[in-house]
Amino acid sequence: MINEEKLNILMIEDSEKDIDRVLQILSQGGFKIDCLCVSTAEALHDALMIRDWNVVLSDYDLPRLSAQEVLQVIKSKELDIPLIIISSHVGEEAAEHIMALGAYDFIMKSNLARLVPAIRRSLHEVENYQRFITTQTALQKSEALFQVITSNLPGVVFQFLLSGNHQASFPYVSDASETLLGLSPQMLMDRPELFPELILQEDKKTYHQLMITSAEQLSTWNWEGCIQVKGDSDIKWISLRATPRRVSDNATLWDGIMINITRNKLAEREIARSREQLAELSSYLQRVKEQERARIAREIHDDIGGTLTAIKCELFPCMDSTARKQEFYQQKAKSVESLVDRVIDSTRRISLDLRPGILDCGIVAAVQWQAKEFSDRNGIACKVSCEEDEISLDSDLAIAIFRVFQETLTNISKHANASRIQVKLIELEGLVLLEVIDNGRGITDIDMEKQDSFGIRGMRERCQQLKGNFHISGDKGKGTKVTILIPTGNPEYQSGHVNGLESGLERPVPLEAVKKKKKVSRL
Structure with missing residues (x-):
């Protein structure tokens, strides 16, 4: 047969006639069968250990192994193998009972035409279930990774939804909101109006304007402003950055983060204040320098310059050809010496002031x-x-x-x-x-x-x-x-x-x- 589907079947049956009949129907249904038949609990345990089975077909009540016992063994080994009951003398209540315990289907031996569709359906559901488990595991890992990342981020990760009639809500808020905003994630999701109430009055206008502009133009929502947490005397600077996308009913959903930038703002203010003080100090030092230069210039001009002029005046009469007494020149020499001493003292004093x-x-x-x-x-x-x-x-x-x-x-x-x-x-x-x-x-x-x-x-x-x-x-x-x-x-x-x-x-x-x-x- 072309394109036969391989099928590993574990059968719990003690009738050779029934076994042959089931295998014939499955072969006619397009399956390439690899089958093992057992009829005791010990053999069932061994069979489940040696191979992976696609499906288990079991009689309802064999002398040494019942369908209920088969279910218990499969569950104890935590195996995901569909069990289909094939029997000829079980009533409706017993069938309902075994189905409630976990059997996938119940087929009468007199109506084996349902067997092939039942097996195909069970294989398909098992495959879908395994995909679901794989997807769920991957989702759980992704959520765990997301939680680890958001818990270590220095801010609040959030989703913000603005409906077509401008109703706001927070579909998601990370745990950091408790630290930054003083509000638990659940409180913020239940009462989204609590966040705007934290914003200082002078910053509320820009908050709403930038939000509406971002929603209309689908541009990044960037906002910086001050909030004051209830019961806290300090004011916090926060930075909000979120990326919008359009969802159903003309609503806008933002994915973003809010971080505390108070330290940065205070540092900026301190830097600006320091620069201002440095500029003032530089200007002051320049003024002092000019004043010091002017003072030194005045002292040199008034003191040293005046004294040197006086020396010149004392020496001037000595330079003509007029004959004078020796006492005159001695007096002039003493006067000049005194003036020179004054110049020396002034020079020393000015030098000491400088260094x-x-x-x-x-x-x-x-x-x-x-x-x-x-x-x-x-x-x-x-x-x-x-x-x-x-x-x-x-x-x-x-x-x-x-x-x-x-x-x-x-x-x-x-x-x-x-x-x-x-x-x-x-x-x-x-x-x-x-x-x-x-x-x-x-x-x-x-x-x-x-x-x-x-x-x-x-x-x-x-x-x-x-x-x-x-x-x-x-x-x-x-x-x-x-x-x-x-x-x-x-x-x-x-x-x-x-x-x-x-x-x-x-x-x-x-x-x-x-x-x-x-x-x-x-x-």
Whole structure:
């Protein structure tokens, strides 16, 4: 026979005549039969172990094996093999009972014409069932993978449906909605209006406008706005991005994700604020530079220039041919000497303002000298404590630390109203710690946040350029403490170049680490 379909049949039958008749009908039905007949439970167990069977044909009630027992054996082995009962003396109630237990079909031996269609139908259903199981398994794996992905995404994965009459719903929401929105997925799916209620009033208009535009043009829905979760005082920035597609009844379905971008927004604001402060500081420094140039120019013009003019005037009478007494020339010489001494003093003073020569003696000597100069000029006691006579530093680094110290003393004289200052300068395992404490009125947060607090801002920027740490704190009525901590082995300062933008990316040295190092060094 052409195109015969191979069929592995396990028969539970003890009548040779019935077996031959069944096999003949199946052969005529287009099957190429491979058949094994058994009639005991032991033989049934063995047969199910040695081969895969397409179908089991069983008599209803053999002396040593019933159809009900056959079903139990097949189920115990968790096999998906259709069982068809073939019998000649079973009533309708018994047939219904065995079908309820799991038999696929019940055929009377007197009507075997139904056998071939029944077998084909059972094979087809088994094949469909196996496909269903395979598809269901693949779907379960896909759903498990989807759940793993969505649970690890930093946001809420969702589906949003807008019907033709503008009714909104959430067919799906991931578990992250509880964390981001303070709403469980089920709450949001049951009451979709809860989400727009979280949006701040000033952002609701753009939310709805962009949603409608996306639905009309089938373009990506991009929206950023602020929400406030019920019971939470903080405001969150969220970013919503979803891709639309048209579904039935002119409805639009979006697949998208919502993520928390609060940290990014705060960082953007901080960057913008830092840039603004940097621009203000740069402008301030430029003004200070011009003012300093003007001051130096005035001093040179008024002081040195005036003195040199006076010297010229003293020398002018000595250049004519008029005969004069020796006392006249001696008086002129003394006057010129006095004026030259004044020029020397002015030159030294201007030079010290630009760069104190004491820095050539080291940072310790420079700090001690500046403290004494400050104390003599302002009448404020300034005590310097240093465990070492000298700290070896790169010249540029020493100048930077000295300038921060100068600016700190200037701020104290202007604002602190202090009577006593304690200065500590210490080297700790590659770090320089400068600590200045006064007993003045104590700086406040408001003072530090003032727009014109360029002194503090400049010191902080200088320390950041040195990859160091600047900290200032005040106790009202008790005083202010300024702490700077700078690495001594800064490669950028060793090479004589500092890039403020690049150094701003470096992490400053934590003060806690210094305190620990300080304790260890003292032990």
